[in-house]
Amino acid sequence: MDETLLQRKLGHIIRDRRLALGLSQEELADRCALHRTYVGSVERGERNISIQNIVRIANALDTRLWELIRAAEEGAGVP
Amino acid sequence: MDETLLQRKLGHIIRDRRLALGLSQEELADRCALHRTYVGSVERGERNISIQNIVRIANALDTRLWELIRAAEEGAGVP
């Protein structure tokens, strides 16, 4: 799979998961101690995010990182 | 899980997988168009690697990224 494609898909997965939890970008950003606009750009797939930040987002979403990645790679749902 | 812990575990997984394929760091680096010293430091868990580069490494190791991540997070084996 193309790298930039994965990062866009991952953004969608993150957004879906956030909305499923009823959180705003601002609330998610607070949970992982990142900036609101940064989280927004990640969701839009604009950032080549580092592993440390993805882990923090996954934690804030109460999800395992590998499940987020799998959902992005395989199109599977996130629990 | 702590972010830096995951990156160290991921390094070990990458190394194990590379050795299982009988590749040197240099050969792996060539496969994903990254520098040999960089791949070495990733394996040592010293790098906060970006998602694009992890994907390239996963591809070069002929593995799905989510399987690498899962192996690092859960301690499961990589096929």
Added chain:
DNA sequence: GTGTGACTTATAGTCCGTG
């Protein structure tokens, strides 16, 4: 509550070596 462009600072990542 979110999208976006511009921006500075931090660090990812390269390239030259050495043991």
Added chain:
DNA sequence: ACACGGACTATAAGTCACA
């Protein structure tokens, strides 16, 4: 074949004003 370092350059991190 790998670890490690120094000196770079490229790019991610992180923030802001405004729409």
